[in-house]
Amino acid sequence: MVIIILSGAFIATSYFAVLPWPRQVSPLDLGRLSLTTLENLNSGNDLSEAAFDTGNATAWQDLQVALSDSLPPNVIYNLTVFNVNSGGGGSSLYTAQASVSNAANLGISSEASSYLVSSSNVTFNPTPQKIGETASGGGGITLYILNCSDSNGWWITGYSSQSLAQDLYNLLSPYFTQTVVIQSTAQFGQILSGKPLQGESLQNAVIINTCGEAVPIPSAYSGSTYSEDSYAGYCYFLGQKVNQYNWTWTSIVGYPFYYVSNINMFPNEQNTWGIYGMECVSSGGLNSFLEGLDNQPFSYNSNWITAQLSNPVYLTSEAVNFCNYYGIYPSPYQTSTRALPTSIISQYSLDVTTNMFGTVSGYNPGAVYRHTVTVSGKTNFQGGFYALGLTRTPDIRLTALGLLCDYQPRIYSSDYNSYDTSRLVVLQLGLVGGT
Amino acid sequence: MSGVTVDHIVSVIIFLAAILLFVTLFGQTIQTAVVYQENQATAIKCSDLLDSMLLNPGSPNYWGQSDVAPASFGVQDPEFTEYQLSAFSLMRLSDSTGNLIEYYKTPNLCYTSVTAGAGADLLTPNAESLNYSEALALLGINGTYGFQLSLTPDVSVAVTQTRGFSPLSLSISATGAGFPFSNAAVNYCLLLVTLGQTQAQYPSYTLLDGATSTNQQGVASVSFPNVTNPNQVYAFVVYARLDGIMGVGYHTSVSESSQYVVPIVQDMGSQTVMLAHNYDLNNSNALTDSLKYNATFVISTQDYTLNELSLSSSSQTYGTIWSGNENPVEKVTLPTCTTGILIITYQESTTQGGVILMPWGINSLAFPITFGGNPAMQEWVATDLRQVMIGNVAYQVKLSLWSTQNGVQVTI
Numbered sequence: 126m127v128i129i130i131l132s133g134a135f136i137a138t139s140y141f142a143v144l145p146w147p148r149q150v151s152p153l154d155l156g157r158l159s160l161t162t163l164e165n166l167n168s169g170n171d172l173s174e175a176a177f178d179t180g181n182a183t184a185w186q187d188l189q190v191a192l193s194d195s196l197p198p199n200v201i202y203n204l205t206v207f208n209v210n211s212g213g214g215g216s217s218l219y220t221a222q223a224s225v226s227n228a229a230n231l232g233i234s235s236e237a238s239s240y241l242v243s244s245s246n247v248t249f250n251p252t253p254q255k256i257g258e259t260a261s262g263g264g265g266i267t268l269y270i271l272n273c274s275d276s277n278g279w280w281i282t283g284y285s286s287q288s289l290a291q292d293l294y295n296l297l298s299p300y301f302t303q304t305v306v307i308q309s310t311a312q313f314g315q316i317l318s319g320k321p322l323q324g325e326s327l328q329n330a331v332i333i334n335t336c337g338e339a340v341p342i343p344s345a346y347s348g349s350t351y352s353e354d355s356y357a358g359y360c361y362f363l364g365q366k367v368n369q370y371n372w373t374w375t376s377i378v379g380y381p382f383y384y385v386s387n388i389n390m391f392p393n394e395q396n397t398w399g400i401y402g403m404e405c406v407s408s409g410g411l412n413s414f415l416e417g418l419d420n421q422p423f424s425y426n427s428n429w430i431t432a433q434l435s436n437p438v439y440l441t442s443e444a445v446n447f448c449n450y451y452g453i454y455p456s457p458y459q460t461s462t463r464a465l466p467t468s469i470i471s472q473y474s475l476d477v478t479t480n481m482f483g484t485v486s487g488y489n490p491g492a493v494y495r496h497t498v499t500v501s502g503k504t505n506f507q508g509g510f511y512a513l514g515l516t517r518t519p520d521i522r523l524t525a526l527g528l529l530c531d532y533q534p535r536i537y538s539s540d541y542n543s544y545d546t547s548r549l550v551v552l553q554l555g556l557v558g559g560t
Numbered sequence: 561m562s563g564v565t566v567d568h569i570v571s572v573i574i575f576l577a578a579i580l581l582f583v584t585l586f587g588q589t590i591q592t593a594v595v596y597q598e599n600q601a602t603a604i605k606c607s608d609l610l611d612s613m614l615l616n617p618g619s620p621n622y623w624g625q626s627d628v629a630p631a632s633f634g635v636q637d638p639e640f641t642e643y644q645l646s647a648f649s650l651m652r653l654s655d656s657t658g659n660l661i662e663y664y665k666t667p668n669l670c671y672t673s674v675t676a677g678a679g680a681d682l683l684t685p686n687a688e689s690l691n692y693s694e695a696l697a698l699l700g701i702n703g704t705y706g707f708q709l710s711l712t713p714d715v716s717v718a719v720t721q722t723r724g725f726s727p728l729s730l731s732i733s734a735t736g737a738g739f740p741f742s743n744a745a746v747n748y749c750l751l752l753v754t755l756g757q758t759q760a761q762y763p764s765y766t767l768l769d770g771a772t773s774t775n776q777q778g779v780a781s782v783s784f785p786n787v788t789n790p791n792q793v794y795a796f797v798v799y800a801r802l803d804g805i806m807g808v809g810y811h812t813s814v815s816e817s818s819q820y821v822v823p824i825v826q827d828m829g830s831q832t833v834m835l836a837h838n839y840d841l842n843n844s845n846a847l848t849d850s851l852k853y854n855a856t857f858v859i860s861t862q863d864y865t866l867n868e869l870s871l872s873s874s875s876q877t878y879g880t881i882w883s884g885n886e887n888p889v890e891k892v893t894l895p896t897c898t899t900g901i902l903i904i905t906y907q908e909s910t911t912q913g914g915v916i917l918m919p920w921g922i923n924s925l926a927f928p929i930t931f932g933g934n935p936a937m938q939e940w941v942a943t944d945l946r947q948v949m950i951g952n953v954a955y956q957v958k959l960s961l962w963s964t965q966n967g968v969q970v971t972i
Binding site: 132134135138139152153154157158161162164165166167168169170171172175183186187188190191193194195196197198442445446449 | 582585586589603607611620621622638639642643714715735736737738739741742743744801802803804805943944945946947948949952954956
C-alpha cells in the first residue's frame with residue numbers, strides 16, 4: 126500500500142513538475158538581436174528606402190541577402206513592413222505592405238522587434254530653446270553682434286566683419302530671444318551708455334566682437350579718461366561695463382583689445398600693417414579690461430601675458446560632444462598663438478565655466494571665464510569673457526560652439542510620426558528546430 | 561518470535577526502503593530544477609551584462625583614446641547612442657592567451673595583440689591594456705562569473721591572387737554568416753609599391769581605385785592589365801557593402817625575405833607608433849640589419865577611396881630602421897583620433913621589399929576581437945548575441961558567460 130501511494134505521488138509530481146527545455150533555460154535574447162539587426166540594416170538608410178519601395182524587387186532581394194548574412198545560420202526570420210494608417214473610421218492602424226522570410230513558419234517560440242522608419246521626404250524641424258528663457262517665456266537674453274561699419278578689424282584676414290556677423294547671426298540667433306546687430310560705433314556707444322537700441326534687455330547680454338583683435342570705439346569715448354595709456358583706459362571702461370551689466374564679452378581671435386578702431390577718430394592712424402582707422406593699445410588693453418572686469422583700480426600694465434603654443438590644440442571631449450548635439454563641426458585641432466595664462470583666474474577672480482580646448486602648460490587656448498563676486502556669503506557670476514586665443518584667420522563656428530557649450534540650450538525635435546510618412550518594420554526571429 | 565512480529569519488522573524495512581528510494585527520486589528532480597534555475601540566472605545575467613558592456617562607453621568616456629585606466633568598463637562609442645562601439649576602446653583590450661611580444665629597444669615593456677590578421681598587425685602596449693581580471697573587477701563579477709567577449713565582422717571578405725601574374729588578377733569572395741554576400745557593391749584600392757633604386761630614394765606607393773560588384777556566389781574578380789611584374793609588391797584593400805552591412809578585406813604581396821617592419825603602438829594617448837625591425841622582437845636580436853621605410857596614414861572616405869592624411873610634424877615619415885639596441889627607435893605620431901590605416905612600405909634592397917598595414921581602430925581592416933576567458937570545459941555556458949556597428953562596419957558580438965561559483969544558493 127505504501128509503495129503504491131508513494132509511486133502514485135511520484136508519478137503525479139513528475140507529471141506536473143515539467144522541467145523546461147534547455148533552450149528555455151538559457152534563451153538567446155532574440156528580441157534584442159532583432160532590434161540591433163534592424164538598426165544595422167538602417168544604418169545607411171537602406172531599410173527605410175526599401176520599406177517605402179515595396180515594389181522594387183531588387184531592393185528587397187538585397188535586403189534579404191543583407192538580413193541573411195547578418196543573422197546566425199540557425200536563426201530563421203520574418204520581416205514585415207506595415208503602413209501606418211490614420212486609424213480613423215474604425216480602420217486598422219497598421220496594414221501589411223510586404224514581407225520576406227526564410228522559413229515557412231517560425232516554430233512555437235519566436236520573438237520580434239519593431240522599428241519605425243520614416244520617408245525620406247519627411248522634414249525634421251528642430252526647435253532650439255532660447256537661452257535664459259524661463260518656462261513662462263520671460264528671462265531671455267540678448268545677443269549683440271558688433272558689425273560697426275565705421276571700424277576696421279584685424280586678424281580677420283580673408284573675411285569682413287560684415288560676413289562674420291552674418292554667419293554668427295545665422296548660427297546663433299535661433300538660440301537667443303533677441304539678436305541685435307550693432308551697425309555703427311555710435312550704436313555701440315548707445316548700449317554702453319545703457320540705452321537699448323530696440324527695447325531689448327541689456328542685462329546678461331552676450332556681445333560678440335567681429336573685429337578680431339580690434340575693438341570698436343565710439344567717438345564719445347575719445348576723452349582723456351579713455352585715451353589714457355593708448356586707450357587702455359577705454360578697455361578698462363569696457364571691463365567695468367561687462368561687470369555692470371553681467372555681459373559676456375566674446376573675442377573671436379588673437380590678442381583681445383590689442384587695438385581700438387574708429388575710422389573717423391583715427392583717420393591717419395594705422396596698425397603698422399596698413400589698416401587705417403586704428404590705434405594700437407598693445408598688450409595693456411587686455412590687462413586693463415580684466416582690471417575693469419574685476420573692479421580693480423586702473424593700473425596700466427603693459428605685460429604681454431599670452432603664449433604661443435608650439436603644438437596644435439585639441440577640442441575637449443565635451444566640446445566634441447556638443448559638436449554633434451548642435452551640428453557644428455569645426456576642425457577638432459587648431460593653432461593657438463595667443464593662449465591666455467591660467468594665472469588670470471586667481472588674479473582677476475575668474476572661474477572657467479567652459480574649456481573649449483585642453484589646458485597646455487598653464488595656458489588656455491580657448492575658454493569661457495566668468496567673473497565671481499561674493500555678496501553676503503553667496504558667490505555669483507558677474508560678467509564673463511570668452512577668449513579664443515587662436516591664430517588668424519578665425520573660424521566663427523568655434524565662437525558659436527563655445528557659447529552654446531557654455532549656455533547649453535536644448536534642441537527640441539518636432540514630432541515626425543505623422544500619417545503616411547512612417548512605416549513600421551517588424552522583424553520576427555525564431556530558432557531552427559523550434560517546432 | 562511470532563509471525564506477526566516478523567511481518568511487522570519486514571513491513572517496516574520495506575517502508576523505510578521505499579521512503580529512501582522515493583526521497584532519492586524526488587531529490588534528483590529537485591536538484592535538476594535547482595541546476596536549471598542556476599543556469600537560467602546565468603543566461604539572464606549574460607544578456608544584462610552584454611547590454612551593459614555595449615550600451616555604456618565606460619569611464620572616462622574616452623578611455624579608449626587615452627592611456628588612463630578605466631574606472632568602469634564599457635565599449636560603446638561615446639559620440640553615439642545605441643549599439644555603436646568605439647574602435648579605440650576595443651584596441652585597449654588585452655590578449656587573453658597571454659602571448660606577449662617583447663621589443664628589444666623598450667626593455668621591461670611588453671606588447672599584446674587582441675586581434676591580428678595575415679599581412680597586418682596591431683600590437684598595443686600591455687601596460688596600457690585592460691586585462692581580463694581587471695575587466696571582471698570593473699564589471700563587478702569577479703569571483704562569480706567568467707566571460708568571453710568576441711566580435712566578428714558580419715561579412716568576411718577574402719582576397720586571393722589568381723594563378724599566374726600577368727596581368728595581376730585578384731578574386732574577392734564575400735560571405736556572411738552562412739550565405740554568400742551576393743550583389744554587393746565592391747570598392748577597392750590597390751597600393752602598388754615602388755622600391756627606391758638609389759641610396760637617396762625610399763619606397764613609395766601609388767593608389768589605384770575601382771568599383772565592381774559581387775555575383776550570386778558573392779564573388780568578384782578584378783584585373784589590372786598594367787601590372788605585369790611578377791615581383792610586384794602591393795597591398796589591396798576592399799570594401800563590400802549591401803544595405804547597411806559592410807565588410808572589409810585586404811591582401812598583401814611582399815618579397816620573400818627574413819626582414820620586415822612591425823608597427824607597435826607605443827602610447828594610445830599620444831597616438832605614437834614605433835616602427836620595429838622584426839629582428840628586435842622576442843629576443844631574436846641576432847643580427848644587425850636595416851630596412852628603409854616610408855610611412856603614411858590613410859582614411860577611408862565617404863566614397864570608399866583611401867585619402868592620405870599628413871602625419872604629425874614631429875614624425876619622421878621616411879628613413880631607415882636599424883635593428884640592434886644601440887640604434888634609435890623610429891616613431892610616427894598619427895594625426896588625429898580618426899580611424900584609418902597606417903601603411904608602411906619598406907625595402908631591404910632595390911628588388912626586395914614589402915608593405916604592412918596597421919589598422920588604427922579595429923574597424924579599419926575589420927579585425928575580429930576575442931577577449932576574456934576560455935569557455936571550453938566549463939560546465940554550463942550561456943551565450944547571447946547582438947548586432948553592432950563599429951564605424952560603418954557591421955559586427956556580431958557574442959558574449960559567453962559561465963558561473964565560477966560552486967553550489968550557488970538558489971531561491972526556488
